[in-house]
Amino acid sequence: MSRIGKKPIAIPGGVDVKVAGSTVSIKGPLGKLDWPLVPGVGVAVTNGQVVVSRSSDDRKLRALHGLVRAELNNMINGVTKGYERSLEITGVGYKTQVQGRTMSFSVGYINPVVYQIPAGIDVKVDKQTLINIKGADKRLVGQVAANLRAIKPPDVYKQKGVRYVGEVLRKKEGKTGK
Numbered sequence: 001m002s003r004i005g006k007k008p009i010a011i012p013g014g015v016d017v018k019v020a021g022s023t024v025s026i027k028g029p030l031g032k033l034d035w036p037l038v039p040g041v042g043v044a045v046t047n048g049q050v051v052v053s054r055s056s057d058d059r060k061l062r063a064l065h066g067l068v069r070a071e072l073n074n075m076i077n078g079v080t081k082g083y084e085r086s087l088e089i090t091g092v093g094y095k096t097q098v099q100g101r102t103m104s105f106s107v108g109y110i111n112p113v114v115y116q117i118p119a120g121i122d123v124k125v126d127k128q129t130l131i132n133i134k135g136a137d138k139r140l141v142g143q144v145a146a147n148l149r150a151i152k153p154p155d156v157y158k159q160k161g162v163r164y165v166g167e168v169l170r171k172k173e174g175k176t177g178k
Contacts, residue, residue: 001160002043003066004065004066004069004070005052005054005065005066005069006052006070006149007069008049008050008051009049009050009051009069009073010048010049011031011045011048011049011050011076012076012080014028014080015027015028015076015079015080015151015157016028016049017045017076018044018045019043019044022036022037022038022039023035023037024043024069024072026072026075026076026079027079028076028079028080028136029079029080030078030079030080030082030136031078031079031120031136032079033075033078033079033136033137035068035072035075036073037068038061038064038068039133040054040055040056040060040061040064041053041054041055041061041064041065041068042054042055042059043068043072050072050076052065052068052069052072053065056133064066072107073090073136074138075136075137077138078135078136078137078138079136081127081139082135082136082160083134083135083136083138083141083142084132084133084134084141085132085133085141085142085144085145086130086131086132086133086164086165087106087130087131087133087145087148087155087162087164087165088129088130088131088162088163088164088165089107089108089128089130089131089152089161089162090129090154090159090160090161090163091107091108091152091158091161092160093106093108093158094106094107094108094152094160094161095128095129096120096125096128096129096131097125097128098117098123098124099105100127100163101116101117101118102114102117103115103123103125103148105118105152107152108152108160109152109163113151113152114131115147115148115151117144118140118144120135120136120137120140121133121134121135121140121141121144122134122135129146130165131162133145133148144163147175148162149162149163154167154169156169156170156171156172157172159171
């Protein structure tokens with residue numbers, strides 16, 4: 001049996017977990033999230049806990065057992081506390097601004113790069129160079145952060161670009177003349 005999959009998940013106060021057919025819905029103070037279940041993996045809510053089980057010891061179901069439990073745990077944490085990622089922009093003249101549900105980046109290209117912020121994500125910009133991404137869905141917060149970083153990845157020679165806060169880059173030495 002999966003070590004992660006067999007651990008029950010405690011449901012905190014203010015969170016409502018419902019299993020309807022092949023979908024698990026989790027509703028909390030920060031939003032509502034759904035997870036589709038795979039045939040062979042079952043979810044039960046008993047005594048204020050969520051228990052994940054599987055129908056057989058098939059290799060695929062063993063792998064999905066722990067995955068479903070981890071995803072449901074992340075969803076419960078997301079609707080109670082939320083998830084946050086921070087990015088910083090480094091470079092002379094590099095900046096960003098939020099206008100409604102769009103972000104505009106000036107990061108060294110001829111035209112500004114426009115990014116549409118997906119639903120369920122809150123983005124705040126401080127000092128035009130610090131970006132805070134918040135949301136209830138851990139996957140979506142991480143994907144938005146990765147998409148924003150991909151607009152101008154950090155350069156290993158000049159250390160300019162969009163990077164995660166606390167990300168350490170090893171500076172490469174440029175060409176040397178004779």
